[in-house]
Amino acid sequence: MKILHTGDWHIGKLVHGIHMTEDQKYILKQLVELIDQEKPDVLIIAGDIYDRSVPPIEAVDLLDEVLSDIVMKHKTKIIAIAGNHDSPDRVGFGNKLLRDNGLYISGNLTEEIEPICIEDEFGGVNFYPIPFVEPAIVRELYNDESIKNHDMAMKAILSRVNEGLESNSRNICVAHAFVMGTVMLETSESERPLSIGGSEYVNVDYFEKFNYVALGHLHRPQKVMYDHIRYSGSLLKYSFSETTQNKSITLISMDSEGNISVDLRELSPIRDMRIIKGKLENLTDKDIYSTTNTDDYIMATITDRDELIDPIGVLRGIYPNILRLEKEQLDREAGENTTSASGDFAKKDPVDLFSEFYENVSGEEFGTEKRVEIASIFDRLIQKERIS
Secondary structure (H helix, E strand, C coil): EEEEEECCCCEEEECEEECCCCHHHHHHHHHHHHHHHHHCCCEECCCEEECCCCCCHHHHHHHHHHHHHHHHHCEEEEECCCCCCCCCCHHHHCCHHCCCCCEEEECCCCCCCCEEEEECEEEEEEEEEEECCCHHHHEEEEHCCCCHHHHHHCCCCCCCHCCCCCCCCCCEEEECCCCECCCCCCCCCCCCCCCCCCCCCCEHHHHHCEEEEEECCCCCCCHHHHHEEEEEECCCCHHHHHHCCCCCEEEEEEECCEEEEEEEEEECCCCEEEEEECCCCHHHHHHHHHCCCCEEECCCCCCCCCCCCCCCHHHCCCCCCCEEEECCCCCCCCCCCCCHHHHCCCCCCCHHHHHHHHHHHCCCCHHHHHHHHHHHHHHHHHHHHHHH
């Protein structure tokens, strides 16, 4: 069986106020072209189909156009799940009707996860879709008060699924979660935290019985300890923390015994996302910028020591899609604080940031009891944002 594993489409995404719909349409056309070339049996979308729970009409139209093309014209079955950016009710609407045409979308978690069986020349392959779900919902669904975080929730879900797995069958899991092994994975600024303070992590060992695990949530293509447990990554770069990432589509080939081979098919965006750095006169030197695509999305770091007149305006005359401008701080001012607020704070855990702020202001230690309380407050705020 041939499978295309994708995830984190984020249709309707805004990056620094710029709508990415045109870029997404361009990259999804490449996906359809790859489907036409490879003729896969199944396309997987491992969550975060949309970027927000109520997507703009342009996003809905684009998704409808692409999915209809893949299912109706190319006759490729699609298995998709809701991610933490999606509204499970909206994503899962009409699922029973769509299944007859080969479009399987799982929005809400059900108490018993029924596998989707797709046939190939060797028999059936069972796909187990596990949409993103908050631990509180799993706790209520299973009537289990011991479920407190994402790890416990996924363990409870997969313990039920694993009971029904047959050792002589081929089984694939599709999930949207932060799965961790012994090696720290690469994350991106554009990934919305699932929770605060480390309670979002899920143990990779729960997935050991599957022949392949198609994950969504992290935006860099990468494996989690094993070749058969993988993140496909996002189709596009959605933050400047992703500039060094090569975006791709994961092509999985599975034989009659369930053994897999992995091939990454690189994507070429209409506009790349890049960071440029140097003095303003160098960044505006035609001999330098003429060798690059000046329509790319740009973050510029200016290293000039002197004050400049309208540097963003000057740069925008060359790079029309410049999204961010920073001036490098070469010398630390006298008395300047050395907290994370002066560093790359966007990548840091909010609880760690608050802890540093508290200790610098009060001169007192930010103890465990305070950390737990602040983490709980952040969790409630994130949950409120998702609901709204």
